[in-house]
Amino acid sequence: MIVPVESRTDVRVFVDLPWSLYRQAPGWTPPHRSSDLRFHDPARGPFFTFGTAQSFLSRDGRRIRGRITAHVNHAYNTHHGTSVGGFGFLDAEPEESVVRPLVDAAEDWLRRQGCSDVWGPMEFCLYDRVGLQIEGFERPLPMSAAHHPPGLLAILEAAGYTKKSDATVFSIPAPQAPPPFVKSVVDRCRIPGIKVRFYRPRRLADEARVIREIADRAFSGNWLYFPFPPALMQFHAEEMATLAGPANVVFAEVGGNPVGAIVVIPDLGPLLRATSGRLIPWGLPEFFRQRRAPRELLVVVIAVVPEYHTLGVAAHLIDAMVRTGIQRHARRVCTTWVDEGNFPMVNAFRRFGGTVYARYRVLEKSLAPETQV
Structure with missing residues (x-):
């Protein structure tokens, strides 16, 4: 029934x-x-x-x-x-x-x-x-x-x-240094005025708004896209505040204008399996440990506005993220779902050594x- x-x-x-x-x-x-x-x-x-x-x-x-x-x-x-x-x-x-x-x-x-x-x-x-x-x-x-x-x-x-x-969900061996092809792109693609900066936790609302603006421009061609509603942005901003430190979110700006962002957070999958989805209270010590030194990471967003897609902004973001060392304790990096029509991302993750972990x-x-x- x-x-x-x-x-x-x-x-x-x-x-x-x-x-x-x-x-x-x-x-x-x-x-x-x-x-x-x-x-x-x-x-x-x-x-x-x-x-x-x-x-x-x-x-x-x-x-x-x-x-x-x-x-x-x-x-x-x-x-x-x-x-x-x-x-x-x-x-x-x-x-x-x-x-x-x-x-x-x-x-x-x-x-x-x-x-x-x-x-x-x-x-x-x-x-x-x-x-x-x-x-x-x-x-x-x-x-x-x-x-x-x-x-x-x-x-x-x-x-x-x-x-x-x-x-596709890709699984990528956690890089301990920027891959050679990323360094090559960064060295070759000199964008005048590009600046890379990190997330400022004390300005959460402003940082969430910047991510929303970048995502709205970057994903507007996706068949599932619609403008990020404020309530949904607030929900994900609260999650980001819980999981992300300054090194987990990197922004690229040109002339002071945001043109790209990458968000990589601890993948709490192992902890959720160990606690059966109930982090409070017994999972909290391990949660804080994994937030400081995650064993697995999750790429939540790589977004670049359309006019900078082919200019190496994503390489600058990845280079800066890897140099923070947040992945030094990690065994692997997984992606969220990557649509089969998103050829640039599919090809990029494969160049990183990514393999198909699951398909949807x-x-x-x-x-x-x-x-x-």
């Missing part, structure tokens, strides 16, 4: 379900439970300031067998002039009798909202976890990556979904009623 999530108790059941589904899965990294509870709370979650959503549970008596969220990102649709809906947080026993009713419930809700198409899975928007895992099931994932059982793709394809785009697929389907012949 499919039931809507309506009460606070329902939200807690919804958030806690992956623990019962994936506890034994070698690739699953638990999310930070407190953050997930906030994310799904309409009164506190940033998405609900610019979108609407309805979550559903699959109940079999007292047993919960699956979950899904249907959502409409009004900011995205307004920006692009579309009527697209999404589904996400699809975690379920990989059986058609469980997954199909969940997907049907999400589609029905989206039709009632006036949506003509559905994309998914994506956890609300571009700036969250995006895609259905299709490779890398046996590897422990970074904290930014979603885990799905292998059988879901076939079930969704049988329900009429087709590929829209693939994305965004699916699409028309919600228009089928015409009878």
